[in-house]
Amino acid sequence: MTVTFQLNGEDCRFHGDPMTPLVDILRQERFLTGTKAVCREGFCGACTVHVDDEAVPSCLKPIALVQGCAVTTIEGLSSGNHPLHPLQAAFEAADAVQCGMCFPGMVMSLSAFVRDNPHASRPEIKAAMVGNICRCTGYERIVDTVADCLDQARKAGQLVGGVHV
Amino acid sequence: MSELSATVMNLPRRDAQDKLRGRTKYTNDRIRPDMLHAVLLRSTVPAGRIRKLDVSAALRCPGVRAVATGADAPGLYGIGIADHPLLAIDTIRYHGEPIAVIAAETEKQARAALAAIVLEVEPLAPVFTMAEALQPAARLVHEGWRGYEVITEGGARAGNIAWEAKSSRGDVDAAFARPDIRIVESSFTVGRQSHVPFEPRVAIGSWEDGRAHIQTSTQVPWTVRNVTGRVMQLPPGRVRVTVPPVGGGFGLKFDASIEPITALLARMTGRTVVLENTRQEEMATCLCRENAEIRIRSAVTPEGYIAGREAVVLMDCGAYGGEQVFLTTMTAHTLGGNYKVGAMRLVSRAVYTNTPPNGAFRACNGVYNTFALERHTDEICDALGFDPMEFRKQNVLGDGDLGATGQVFEADVLGPMLDRMEALRASTGTSEAKADGRLYGIATTVGTWFVFVGPSAATVNLNADGSATLVTSGVEIGSGTMVQSLPQIVAGQLGLAPDQVIVREADTDAAGLDVGVGGGRTTVSIGAASIAACAEVREKLLRTAGEMLQTRPEDLVLRDGRVEITGRPGSGMSIPAVVAHAQATTGPITGSGAFTARNTPAMSGCAMGHFIDALDIPVFVVHEAEVAVDPDTGHVEVLAYRVVQDVGRALNPRAILGQIQGGVVQGLGYALHEEVTLTVDGRIAQDDFETYRLPLAQDVIPVAADLYEGAPSMGPLGTKGAGEVPILAVGAAIGCAVARAIGKPVQQLPLTPPRVLRLLHEREPPPEFPHIAPGWAANTLG
Secondary structure (H helix, E strand, C coil): CEEEEEECCEEEEEECCCCCEHHHHHHHHCCCCCCCCCCCCCCCCCCEEEECCEEEEHHHCEHHHHCCCEEECHHHHCCCCCCCCHHHHHHHHCCCCCCCCCHHHHHHHHHHHHHHCCCCCHHHHHHHCCCCCCCCCCCHHHHHHHHHHHHHHHHHCCCCCCCCC | CHHHHCCCCCCCCCCHHHHHHCCCCCHHHCCCCCCEEEEEEECCCCCEEEEEEECHHHHCCCCEEEEEEHHHCCCEECCCEECEECCCCCEECCCCCEEEEEEECCHHHHHHHHCCCEEEEEECCCCCCHHHHCCCCCCCCCCCHHHCEECCCCCEEECCEEEEEEEEECCHHHHHHCCCCEEEEEEEEECEECCCCCCCCEEEEEEECCEEEEEECCCCHHHHHHHHHHHHCCCHHHEEEECCCCCCCCCHHHCCCCHHHHHHHHHHHCCCEEEECCHHHHHHCCCCECCEEEEEEEEECCCCCEEEEEEEEEEEEECCCHHHHHHHHHHHHHCCCCECCCEEEEEEEEEECCCCCCCCCCCCCHHHHHHHHHHHHHHHHHHHCCCHHHHHHHHECCCCCECCCCCECCCCCHHHHHHHHHHHHHHHCCCHHHHCCCEEEEEEEEEEEEECCCCEEEEEEECCCCCEEEECCCCCCCCCHHHHHHHHHHHHHHCCCHHHEEECCCECCCCCCCCCCCCCCHHHHHHHHHHHHHHHHHHHHHHHHHHHHCCCHHHEEEECCEEEECCCCCCCEEHHHHHHHHHHHCCCCEEEEEECCCCCCCCCCCEECCCCCCCCEEEEEEEEEEEEECCCCCCEEEEEEEEEEEEECCCCHHHHHHHHHHHHHHHHHHHHCCCECECCCCCECCCCCCCCCCCCHHHCCCCEEEEEECCCCCCHHHCCCCCCHHHCCHHHHHHHHHHHHHCCCCCEECCCHHHHHHHHCCCCCCCCCCCCCCCHHHHCCC
């Protein structure tokens, strides 16, 4: 089966088993290894990508279901030497990262969340992280950073990541 | 001290941006299409004898390039005893044990070929529990245990007892015979904990110029090098190990496991070979924190003096001795820590069973021994009517007190830390109101850990652009050592900015020996070796500059990338100018340094079978938890958590606070819901994220932490390891707080809702250890 979709803004064509998980195409055929295959069962969130601007675990997405869709991976969120997404910049500044393997998925989940929920409270941020596991950090610094980002954006009258790809 | 002010800072991580952009290439991101993929044939029985193993049909399957079995790598490895084959040889000792490996062009082809391997196994009666293993007539998990090479001498061994370590100080019998004492006895049992690093164990092996090169996700490149040499019967110098950024370790990657297999297959095929555990394999064969059983007795006077203490600790090492053999040493310093005790004797035994082997996990046996010791301390207080906080203040180790092996502790540390906890509580307030009708408990507990120092080497090359390159075998597993504390230390020594310090990733061909990332040792040991290397660099730099400036070297200082005359900022010349002159006259400026422990002495005859006799760098913690227990569901909510941690000197306070939050949360998982159980056929039942309940964002709370500085440490600039200990006393604090909330003894972790409900309704059977003899000496090999 042939599937065509947009990958980080470019046309992309796949020939093969329509049940192939999207994460395998990204990592094994496109070498976009920022998307991490950690549990491959939809629990950890490390493989989260945007499909038509919605955050989804790419391990549970058969490639056939992205026919005609726009897929954005962590590499496409802020490509090349372009500035980091405000959440990425904030995580860097806050020293939130440890081993770092959960963060690409964390950023993809939370960047969609803050775009859609500019007034989210701390408990709502935590609820949004239910599908993203981190084994290193104990979460709180991540939550604090997201809350700070939203707070600053509200004060400035902007959306976090308003220049969203 | 200017060197200190130039070193201490909240330096952000240099690796954060690439990690956030998804650009960091962990080992399992380096798989290329031209590599062969290896898959393992693993045992589906817990114990058996291999009657037939024929791989010839698998070799003929499409895409298969090599098949290896135990016969291809006959050497045995281990930490104290060489008891572990790379692939099972004749005998199968656990469910999931690797028996054969296939390398093929694709993973799919390799998996398909597994079915072509002919394997006939005669099942043996498995020994699943330590109770079974210690029966006099128990089947031996290792029939040939007597014939194994002993790598480290000194431990007693017999049959299913892989290793026994003892400590004994003073006349314990006399203490227990005193007429004025009360005897309190407690029993505890804990299960395993799975590390769950996001990157599983994975290795990429190649064969280059007659040598193996293994790229792998490990904490111990030198161990992987040495073990690969052992099993392949090569001089270890014919193995090179390099380590890309590691996606989490937590102790799981403190031993070699699958890495040598890739070197073996690379030699057989001449190709680069990758082997990566699936998540299911990773969890089913995880070198978990071991399950353990503890009996502890204390003789306490009416005034609250602990006259005598004795304990038996049984540690399940699973099918092979591994790290547990070494960890038997730790009981003396964890269960035997915290308190002044008149006379004490402790025995810990690593016991073989037909279960997946266990290993090291952050603060290792300290986590459950601290749980046991602190719950036992509360049971003493309950039995004798002492206030738990006052009892602790009266009895915690202070200046001049003796440890279990007779080591003399320096300075009062735990006492002032308890005071600091009270001050911290006063500043945060308590959270009893949040219990909202549920059962409320609060507990303050203490813990003792130590930095296992061990040897490290470092080389510093000073470059013509004024930057310095630090070459060590240190590994960045997420704790920040290689990207924060080490560049800070080197920069502080050489008057540079941390971003001028290039840190080479671990390569056993480039850097000298290091025992690996564990026990909180990297900042201390590699830091000290780096300072020694910088001293040589400074000496050469100042000598050269002195000649150029016609000034005595002792009148020169390194500051802001310049060699300056003391007291005259802006004088002298830039470091690049001095380096350029040196390169043209005496040669490039380099320095090398080395460090190891000074071997803090134990009292003669107090430690038997120990890998280390005393604590070179003790590390203390005080943890306080507030909990609410729902009496209808048994659910435990942690309302507040406070930590006072002895850090010696905080080089990067913000990074340490990040380690404390992460370590405490890992401990909350252990205390409350991370449960590993074995199926009736000896498998680990929790082999995915659906069945193994990790802490999620909504389970956790912010930890209030106070860093206690100034306790003595031989670490550079007074540092101690800070990443290991945050997990140490979490099981203790939660266990004690829940026991107080529900008014029942807590003798087991994790405190899952069903277990808490059973405790509340007195339907949880207390641990019984018929295999632990009533008399202490009967639990030793003499």
